[in-house]
Amino acid sequence: AVVSTQSTGTARVYNEDDSPIVRDVTSIVTRLTLFVKHPTFKNISTDITREMVTAEIENRSKSKKKKRRLRVRSANRTEWFERASELLDNLSNHPDSQPFMTPVDISIYNAY
Numbered sequence: 001a002v003v004s005t006q007s008t009g010t011a012r013v014y015n016e017d018d019s020p021i022v023r024d025v026t027s028i029v030t031r032l033t034l035f036v037k038h039p040t041f042k043n044i045s046t047d048i049t050r051e052m053v054t055a056e057i058e059n060r061s062k063s064k065k066k067k068r069r070l071r072v073r074s075a076n077r078t079e080w081f082e083r084a085s086e087l088l089d090n091l092s093n094h095p096d097s098q099p100f101m102t103p104v105d106i107s108i109y110n111a112y
Contacts (some may be wrong), residue, residue, distance in 0.1 A: 030056050036083045089110065 031044060041047040071084050075111050091097055104112045 026057060027053055030060075034089065035087055036080060039083060044090070071088060 031048050034048050034052060034056060035041050035044045092101065106112060
């Protein structure tokens with residue numbers, strides 16, 4: 001299984017590399033990836049520091065790979081999916097997520 005940081009790439013297509021949205025998306029994707037990769041982390045907000053995210057982003061930028069991907073080894077697949085599911089459950093159960101839990105009504109918001 002391969003997890004791509006496609007969100008970061010999409011943000012870069014429509015925004016300058018040093019724009020706030022690209023920086024924010026890169027930070028969010030990095031934080032989510034760190035949470036999923038490390039089973040010892042229980043709380044994405046408190047266990048992963050800003051310094052950890054910055055260091056991970058710097059390490060990735062030093063990498064000469066064109067596509068940044070997290071390869072999940074077969075032995076870790078089940079654990080990885082469990083962690084990803086736990087993360088999605090935490091995000092979807094957060095009170096601030098409620099506006100994003102239903103699809104946008106295109107008949108009302110046709111420019112969306």
